[in-house]
Amino acid sequence: MKSVPVTDTPAPAAEPRPATAALALGDDALVLSHRLGEWAGHAPVLEEEVALANIALDLLGQARTLLSLAGDEDELAYLREERAFRNTQLVEQPNGDFAHTIARQLYFSTYQHLLYGQLAAAEGPFAPLAGKAVKEVAYHRDHAEHWTLRLGDGTEESHARMQRGLDALWRYTGELFEPVEELPVDWSALREGWLSAVTAVVERATLTLPSGPQNGAWTAGAGRQGIHTEPFGRMLAEMQHLHRSHPGASW
Amino acid sequence: MTTMAPDTGAQDTAGYEAVFDAAVAAEERIEPRDWMPDAYRATLVRQIAQHAHSEIIGMQPEANWITRAPSLRRKAILMAKVQDEAGHGLYLYSAAETLGTGRDELLDKLHSGRQKYSSIFNYPTLTWADVGAIGWLVDGAAITNQVPLCRCSYGPYARAMVRICKEESFHQRQGYELLLALSRGTEAQHAMAQDAVNRWWWPSLMMFGPPDAESSHSAQSMAWKIKRHSNDELRQRFVDICVPQAASLGLTLPDPDLRWNEERGQHDFGAIDWTEFQEVLRGNGPCNDQRIGQRRRAHEEGAWVREAAAAYAAKHGKATA
Numbered sequence: 001m002k003s004v005p006v007t008d009t010p011a012p013a014a015e016p017r018p019a020t021a022a023l024a025l026g027d028d029a030l031v032l033s034h035r036l037g038e039w040a041g042h043a044p045v046l047e048e049e050v051a052l053a054n055i056a057l058d059l060l061g062q063a064r065t066l067l068s069l070a071g072d073e074d075e076l077a078y079l080r081e082e083r084a085f086r087n088t089q090l091v092e093q094p095n096g097d098f099a100h101t102i103a104r105q106l107y108f109s110t111y112q113h114l115l116y117g118q119l120a121a122a123e124g125p126f127a128p129l130a131g132k133a134v135k136e137v138a139y140h141r142d143h144a145e146h147w148t149l150r151l152g153d154g155t156e157e158s159h160a161r162m163q164r165g166l167d168a169l170w171r172y173t174g175e176l177f178e179p180v181e182e183l184p185v186d187w188s189a190l191r192e193g194w195l196s197a198v199t200a201v202v203e204r205a206t207l208t209l210p211s212g213p214q215n216g217a218w219t220a221g222a223g224r225q226g227i228h229t230e231p232f233g234r235m236l237a238e239m240q241h242l243h244r245s246h247p248g249a250s251w
Numbered sequence: 252m253t254t255m256a257p258d259t260g261a262q263d264t265a266g267y268e269a270v271f272d273a274a275v276a277a278e279e280r281i282e283p284r285d286w287m288p289d290a291y292r293a294t295l296v297r298q299i300a301q302h303a304h305s306e307i308i309g310m311q312p313e314a315n316w317i318t319r320a321p322s323l324r325r326k327a328i329l330m331a332k333v334q335d336e337a338g339h340g341l342y343l344y345s346a347a348e349t350l351g352t353g354r355d356e357l358l359d360k361l362h363s364g365r366q367k368y369s370s371i372f373n374y375p376t377l378t379w380a381d382v383g384a385i386g387w388l389v390d391g392a393a394i395t396n397q398v399p400l401c402r403c404s405y406g407p408y409a410r411a412m413v414r415i416c417k418e419e420s421f422h423q424r425q426g427y428e429l430l431l432a433l434s435r436g437t438e439a440q441h442a443m444a445q446d447a448v449n450r451w452w453w454p455s456l457m458m459f460g461p462p463d464a465e466s467s468h469s470a471q472s473m474a475w476k477i478k479r480h481s482n483d484e485l486r487q488r489f490v491d492i493c494v495p496q497a498a499s500l501g502l503t504l505p506d507p508d509l510r511w512n513e514e515r516g517q518h519d520f521g522a523i524d525w526t527e528f529q530e531v532l533r534g535n536g537p538c539n540d541q542r543i544g545q546r547r548r549a550h551e552e553g554a555w556v557r558e559a560a561a562a563y564a565a566k567h568g569k570a571t572a
Contacts, residue, residue, distance in 0.1 A: 045560075
């Protein structure tokens with residue numbers, strides 16, 4: 001599975017290395033929150049303006065707690081380069097149409113719900129956060145599942161779009177189950193639980209579980225090692241530019 | 252008020268009208284099933300719709316900065332604010348629905364230009380400080396306009412406004428606090444804050460509408476207790492509130508004629524450029540086409556989603572949709 005032909009990015013000199021797990025989980029939440037924030041003012045119906053913003057806010061709250069475990073939240077969010085981010089490639093994928101976004105939400109929130117469930121039950125520094133966040137994420141998962149059902153079993157057009165979303169993002173799902181060091185997680189149980197949950201929703205929605213590999217060359221564990229996809233650099237450029245334009249300023 | 256609408260036509264509207272007038276005079280609330288004059292209903296629908304449209308169009312200038320917010324704390328505050336605006340849109344469309352006009356119909360009227368939204372949102376948000384200026388000035392002006400609406404004679408609108416005003420006050424304080432941080436920050440940040448206030452001040456004063464002498468709907472709305480104070484009265488109140496706040500912010504207001512008038516116990520202020528107001532109202536503001544274009548596009552691009560939800564609900568019953 002380790003097909004990425006590079007080693008980890010060196011940490012900045014003289015800086016203590018931030019906790020790997022806090023960055024992995026925090027960056028996932030930060031980046032997905034940002035992508036969902038891009039929907040503001042563009043959602044297909046007013047109720048979804050509220051729902052997508054709500055999910056984005058929950059994720060941003062999680063990100064702030066997690067990044068603070070690794071260092072200063074703003075320095076980590078705004079002053080790291082692309083190669084230092086540890087999020088999975090799945091969460092950085094552009095929104096696409098609403099079905100594409102829902103497919104990303106289904107894959108990620110199912111994963112995050114099961115992951116936080118395990119972390120909440122285990123001892124360790126992430127248990128308090130996971131115990132709180134698992135309730136929020138249960139709602140995110142429910143939201144994604146309901147929309148997968150509506151779109152999959154709605155009209156011919158929505159069915160086709162939902163299937164395309166699931167297919168397009170499938171190759172980014174393998175990375176979710178690459179073990180992250182420091183996390184007390186049973187990764188193979190997580191993978192099995194995820195696969196059976198996603199399969200059940202997809203089938204109920206009259207859709208087909210994608211059949212291709214869950215990993216491509218350079219996607220296996222890549223995001224966790226700082227290898228991202230091209231759109232991510234532009235996302236960071238937008239996110240970081242104002243903060244970086246005023247070095248040392250407080251906001 | 253409990254007088255029910257008549258079952259058959261208007262046989263005796265005079266009697267109903269007397270009850271309605273008495274209820275309004277006695278400061279009672281008119282409720283959805285009460286009889287009300289057609290013109291009262293139409294006025295409320297027009298006003299509530301314009302308010303709802305302003306909430307959802309108003310998401311755009313601020314959402315413009317969500318992806319560039321300079322700290323995670325500010326980003327969370329801004330996202331929550333834009334989300335609140337969507338929520339306000341929802342309550343207000345529901346309030347209009349109690350008068351028999353559904354959200355789809357009102358959105359069609361917005362998209363086709365038959366109904367308006369507040370002209371203030373046709374101005375661009377050019378820098379991060381604009382987010383603060385909108386909170387402080389635009390939300391501040393909106394609150395000055397809206398607090399009296401909490402006592403509006405129509406119950407559902409008055410109740411929606413109570414909740415909206417609480418949230419708007421919160422937004423206004425956040426906007427003020429954002430500007431204060433900039434004003435006390437680096438030289439560049441201070442300049443950014445001053446520039447934003449310079450650009451938003453006059454349009455904010457225009458939010459109270461034309462001078463009383465030229466306001467077409469005011470007199471009847473005052474009589475019906477939909478409206479409680481005149482445009483000029485509210486504008487003056489807003490100016491008087493803002494002057495000391497600007498001083499605390501360490502920022503100036505861009506009006507050389509602004510000064511305290513001891514005799515009136517109020518501030519005098521300079522003449523408003525009503526030509527600009529009329530131009531923006533007519534569609535020639537800097538962002539009119541952009542705002543309505545984005546709204547239409549989001550609606551059109553979301554059509555297949557709404558159709559799918561309807562098709563699914565029809566197949567499976569509403570409970571699961």
